[in-house]
Amino acid sequence: MANVAIIGSGFIGRAWAISYARAGHKVCLWDADGPAPAAALEYIEGVLPELAANDLLNGEEPAAVRARMSSATDLKQALDGVDHVQENTPENLAVKLEVFAMLDEAAPDTAILASSTSALLPSSFTENLKGRARCLVVHPINPPYLVPAVEVVPAPWTSDEAMARTRDFMISAGHAPIVMKQELDGFVMNRMQGALLEEAFRLVANGYASIEDVDIGIREGLALRWSFMGPFETIDLNAPGGVRDYVERYQSIYSRIHPSMMERVDWAGPVLDEVERDRRERLPEDRLQDRQVWRDRRLMALAAHKRRADKDIGN
Ligand SMILES: NC(=O)c1ccc[n+]([C@@H]2O[C@H](COP(=O)([O-])OP(=O)(O)OC[C@H]3O[C@@H](n4cnc5c(N)ncnc54)[C@H](O)[C@@H]3O)[C@@H](O)[C@H]2O)c1
Secondary structure, three states: OOEEEEEEEOOOHHHHHHHHHHHOOOEEEEEOOHHHHHHHHHHHHHHHHHHHHOOOOOOOOOHHHHHEEOOOOOHHHHOOOOOOEOOOOOOHHHHHHHHHHHHHOOOOOOEEEEEEEOOOOHHHOOOOOOHHHHHEEEOOOOOOOOOOOEEHHHHHHHHHHHHHHHHHHHOOOEEEEOOOOOOOOOOOHHHHHHHHHHHHHHHHOOOOOOOHHHHHHHHHHHHHHHHOHHHHHHOOOEEEEEEEEHHHHHHHHHHHHHHHHHHOOOOOOOHHHHHHHHHHHOOOHHHHHHHHHHHHHHHHHHHHHHHHHHHHHOO
8 A cells, every 4th residue: 555645636637636546545635726726626426336337346245435536735745655656646747846745755765757748858847856767657548447557757867676666556556557767748638639630630631531420430430449459469460471461561551651641730720610510510519517427438348348358358
């Protein structure tokens, strides 16, 4: 059992709290905005029964998981005896610089300081800290209690020990860490998502496919395999002789189309009007929130299915 401090208790902070407490760790929430931790705990109390109903609490009752969570009004109290600090303050460099300076000063020397930042490089807000060797990024996908992958990203000065400890800690919390060898803008997942979005916009902008058909290609096609295998395993299984055979057979297709995939599309250009018109016809703006609730329920059902299938079929 480890002690975890959640610094910034908004969307991501409250979701991390669930993930860590479910794994058996003691979690203390803190926020610059006084009432935020209490609001986060109230939200969490609403989510835990749903997770239990989907067998996503490791067989524990919601109350047992909730009992490992607390909040602090004082930062020092939140950091007392802590092993892992998960920072989730707004995506703003000035805020991260200020908060990390505060954390490095107040947290025990042995604690890891991890930022949830979506797209700031760890070197941009940790360079001048005394304890910069224990600082890194642990970037989740929302909500981390349903999506196992997290990106663990070092700054050039992050120690191997901090990376290894964080990797092990993430695995023990039920996560699947992507351990980057060095920092890179966009990390791994946003770069892959960016490549896919760029092509999606290009196909529509250049008049080759409708918006819904692009979505079908992923939703009813590629993503079925991608929900339990990555692109490398996919191609390894898609040719009788494995990955080398796949490349020999099919690389020429991708070499041929590559030049036409290099032309940049302005996502905010005329194509955006078309995408927005189509999306609002399918989903009026006043139903966006309902659909987000639907998405989270589908995600929960998928997480439950994946856990069951891992057990029944193997992973
Ligand atoms: N929302 C997502 O889907 C998502 C996914 C992955 C990563 N992230 C990253 O997580 C971080 C937090 O995002 P969020 O969506 O939870 O934002 P949010 O606005 O929901 O929460 C931010 C919280 O930080 C608090 N805060 C503001 N200044 C602070 C300070 N100086 N010290 C302590 N707390 C402070 C706010 O009161 C608020 O409760 C960002 O870096 C974001 O890029 C977000």
